[in-house]
Amino acid sequence: MAQPTATEIGRVVEFLQQDREDVKLNDVMDLAERMAQSLDEAVATTDKMLHAEFRSIAEQISSLKREIRDLRPDQFRFERIPEAGRELDAVVESTQDATETIMAAAEAIMAADATDPVAYKALVDDKMIVIFEACSFQDLTGQRIRKVVKTLSWIDERIESLAQRLNLAETGPEETVEESDDERRMRELMLNGPQMKGQGVSQSDVDDFFSMSDQEDIDKLFD
Numbered sequence: 001m002a003q004p005t006a007t008e009i010g011r012v013v014e015f016l017q018q019d020r021e022d023v024k025l026n027d028v029m030d031l032a033e034r035m036a037q038s039l040d041e042a043v044a045t046t047d048k049m050l051h052a053e054f055r056s057i058a059e060q061i062s063s064l065k066r067e068i069r070d071l072r073p074d075q076f077r078f079e080r081i082p083e084a085g086r087e088l089d090a091v092v093e094s095t096q097d098a099t100e101t102i103m104a105a106a107e108a109i110m111a112a113d114a115t116d117p118v119a120y121k122a123l124v125d126d127k128m129i130v131i132f133e134a135c136s137f138q139d140l141t142g143q144r145i146r147k148v149v150k151t152l153s154w155i156d157e158r159i160e161s162l163a164q165r166l167n168l169a170e171t172g173p174e175e176t177v178e179e180s181d182d183e184r185r186m187r188e189l190m191l192n193g194p195q196m197k198g199q200g201v202s203q204s205d206v207d208d209f210f211s212m213s214d215q216e217d218i219d220k221l222f223d
């Protein structure tokens with residue numbers, strides 16, 4: 001049975017509202033049946049659409065849970081990041097120990113009595129061996145740093161994979177974080193630690209600074 005359109009139903013309702021006596025009960029019942037069937041189909045269609053939408057949402061939630069699980073967040077918190085921190089601590093400690101050893105050996109050489117060439121040479125040879133042995137720390141620290149870099153790459157790959165699968169690519173300009181007064185001061189004074197190659201102040205810049213004869217030129221640097 002063909003379903004009436006909204007226009008057809010409107011015409012019938014308008015016809016019934018005219019209070020005509022020639023309207024039969026069967027016509028009214030037939031119209032009611034048609035409208036009921038139309039309403040049932042509309043409800044069924046809406047129900048299917050809602051069911052499909054909720055199902056899609058549920059699938060997306062399940063997919064997100066799988067992605068988060070694949071990230072293995074427990075490894076971030078309890079394994080990878082703490083391990084990287086321990087490796088960096090070990091790098092700092094071994095570097096400090098090697099530096100102290102080398103400085104102590106150098107001081108011993110500088111303070112040694114050079115009036116006895118044989119004894120002085122023996123002491124220098126002994127301290128040079130100590131220095132060479134201390135310099136071997138860089139092999140171990142290099143291995144530790146490579147492990148830290150590997151951990152950071154592992155984290156970056158998983159976050160990038162999650163962002164791609166969830167379509168979280170950047171679509172607009174990056175939000176600018178306001179710089180604090182301390183951060184600005186450190187940046188302007190370049191007190192933020194060692195510089196990468198090609199960055200920071202070169203030795204020629206330092207030489208030019210100390211070769212300034214005009215006090216006004218120096219004062220301009222701090223304006």
